[in-house]
Amino acid sequence: QQPVQSPQAVILREGEDAVINCSSSKALYSVHWYRQKHGEAPVFLMILLKGGEQMRHEKISASFNEKKQQSSLYLTASQLSYSGTYFCVTTDSWGKLQFGAGTQVVVTP
């Protein structure tokens, strides 16, 4: 089952914060976050494994609550370069990837 992301889109001014949520109806082994810019392939940001560990990539951080089968991506002090579509990707114990539908992020000056 495809993980569910929210919101579908968010518009930020440079320097503002945003949260993107991802939830799954299935037990998760790990959660990945990717960012895709227009016309480019998705780029891996971070992976979160069981244990609720938080990870960081520049000023982007994420958390993973395996009990709630949820992950959140936090964009802090957003920069223009943060614009793109963010995908939550979940894996089961087999390792199969399931992509969420994506959250479009637009950061304006």
Place this chain on the structure above:
Amino acid sequence: GAGVSQSPSNKVTEKGKDVELRCDPISGHTALYWYRQSLGQGLEFLIYFQGNSAPDKSGLPSDRFSAERTGGSVSTLTIQRTQQEDSAVYLCASSSRYGYTFGSGTRLTVV
């Protein structure tokens, strides 16, 4: 190689023709995925290879689609009798235990 290599980068084909898309994963990566992405859409899972196990073909949209992975390395996605709805960017990704890397994709246009 340093990254996942896909070829061709662009392919225009006539409706009804067969096409082959190639993916050369990162050396040593045991898992390989094929996805496709239509304009403005998310990624649609097609097929997943993991080591020597039987591939997960659950995402292939029809029997016109097939894929193989030879020697646990290079993979070829074949689309027979292409249709206009097959037009999309076909992305390949490979992974080790941690981290997945995508190729730049093959943009397929069926005219």
